[in-house]
Amino acid sequence: MKAVRFDHYGDVDVLDVRDVDDPVAAPGQVVVKVRAAAANPGDIYVREGLAEQAWALRARLSGRASDTPLPSMTFPAGQGTDLAGQIVAVGAGVERWHVGDDVLGWSDERVSHAELVAVAADHLVTKPAGMSWEVAGSMYVAPMAALASVETVSPAPGETIVVSGAAGAVGVVAVQLARRTGAAVIGLTSQANHAWMRDHGITPVTYGDGQAARIRSAAGGRVDAFIDTFGADYVDLAHELGVPAKRVNTVVDFHAALDGRAGIAGTNDAGGAAGLQHLVDLVATGELDIPIAATYPLTNVRKAYQLVAERRTHGKIVLVP
Numbered sequence: 158m159k160a161v162r163f164d165h166y167g168d169v170d171v172l173d174v175r176d177v178d179d180p181v182a183a184p185g186q187v188v189v190k191v192r193a194a195a196a197n198p199g200d201i202y203v204r205e206g207l208a209e210q211a212w213a214l215r216a217r218l219s220g221r222a223s224d225t226p227l228p229s230m231t232f233p234a235g236q237g238t239d240l241a242g243q244i245v246a247v248g249a250g251v252e253r254w255h256v257g258d259d260v261l262g263w264s265d266e267r268v269s270h271a272e273l274v275a276v277a278a279d280h281l282v283t284k285p286a287g288m289s290w291e292v293a294g295s296m297y298v299a300p301m302a303a304l305a306s307v308e309t310v311s312p313a314p315g316e317t318i319v320v321s322g323a324a325g326a327v328g329v330v331a332v333q334l335a336r337r338t339g340a341a342v343i344g345l346t347s348q349a350n351h352a353w354m355r356d357h358g359i360t361p362v363t364y365g366d367g368q369a370a371r372i373r374s375a376a377g378g379r380v381d382a383f384i385d386t387f388g389a390d391y392v393d394l395a396h397e398l399g400v401p402a403k404r405v406n407t408v409v410d411f412h413a414a415l416d417g418r419a420g421i422a423g424t425n426d427a428g429g430a431a432g433l434q435h436l437v438d439l440v441a442t443g444e445l446d447i448p449i450a451a452t453y454p455l456t457n458v459r460k461a462y463q464l465v466a467e468r469r470t471h472g473k474i475v476l477v478p
């Protein structure tokens with residue numbers, strides 16, 4: 158099969174698509190023929206060699222031994238967590254899945270950017286028939302980080318919550334899930350994404366100079382909770398707006414969490430397959446919109462990650478093997 162591999166840490170040029178041995182379904186696993194697998198900014202941190210430090214810090218902060226560890230990097234390394242496709246082989250002990258089932262889920266081994274992937278049977282849920290492959294292959298990393306963030310700051314009717322990076326892959330889900338709680342939601346975006354926000358019941362506010370005043374004006378006073386999906390100084394902004402630390406969550410700024418200024422609930426805190434099933438049900442019933450910014454064939458993996466690195470896209474960038 159063809160799969161993305163890289164031999165050492167580096168920029169996008171280290172990524173290759175190579176012929177490698179087909180994976181085999183170990184006991185408890187299935188092999189999925191991948192139809193779509195999203196690209197995520199986290200893959201860039203891993204490829205650049207920055208993730209192990211961040212993961213160690215996060216594990217220390219969460220204090221949970223059960224946190225999914227970053228597999229120690231061995232080279233050549235694979236890439237990719239999100240996946241959707243069709244089951245082509247079933248390992249010993251797997252009762253739930255059969256060859257031909259359409260599924261979506263995630264790879265803890267970070268090897269989903271490939272034509273085939275061996276994946277734990279309990280990391281999958283059924284792909285609804287009406288869901289596109291691109292959306293199905295984008296349902297784990299970003300939407301689950303959004304779900305964990307919203308659950309952590311738990312907005313309520315009558316409250317106002319602000320989401321930074323609101324137009325990004327985590328942000329678009331966070332604003333919609335927050336809105337479903339009955340809270341008023343302010344999304345920090347560039348002008349280009351204001352219309353999408355309004356269409357989804359979100360009040361858009363342009364980020365940049367003067368944003369605190371614009372947010373106060375849009376909120377009509379108080380801001381109760383803040384979700385940071387971008388990093389930079391957004392945790393500081395949350396505190397400037399008077400939001401207490403326990404109602405601030407960041408999926409990026411682990412140092413703010415180390416200082417006790419924010420929570421750091423992320424993808425691994427959203428309840429695994431049960432959390433994923435909840436999100437899939439919302440998409441299937443039309444209650445959650447997952448925008449797709451672009452799709453690329455696997456052979457264009459470098460181009461896809463150049464685009465991810467620019468941090469300008471609205472929604473997911475997806476590889477289609």
Ligand SMILES: NC(=O)c1ccc[n+]([C@@H]2O[C@H](COP(=O)([O-])OP(=O)(O)OC[C@H]3O[C@@H](n4cnc5c(N)ncnc54)[C@H](OP(=O)(O)O)[C@@H]3O)[C@@H](O)[C@H]2O)c1
Binds near residue numbers: 322324386465471
């Ligand atoms: N801890 C976890 O479990 C976890 C899980 C998933 C992701 N993450 C992290 O979360 C971050 C977001 O991921 P993502 O996939 O959502 O990224 P993304 O889709 O690449 O985000 C792109 C968005 O960032 C926005 N943006 C750019 N500059 C901004 C600024 N100065 N202020 C506010 N927004 C700005 C852009 O919106 P405009 O076009 O409107 O400017 C664009 O829509 C990444 O750092 C990722 O690694 C963490």
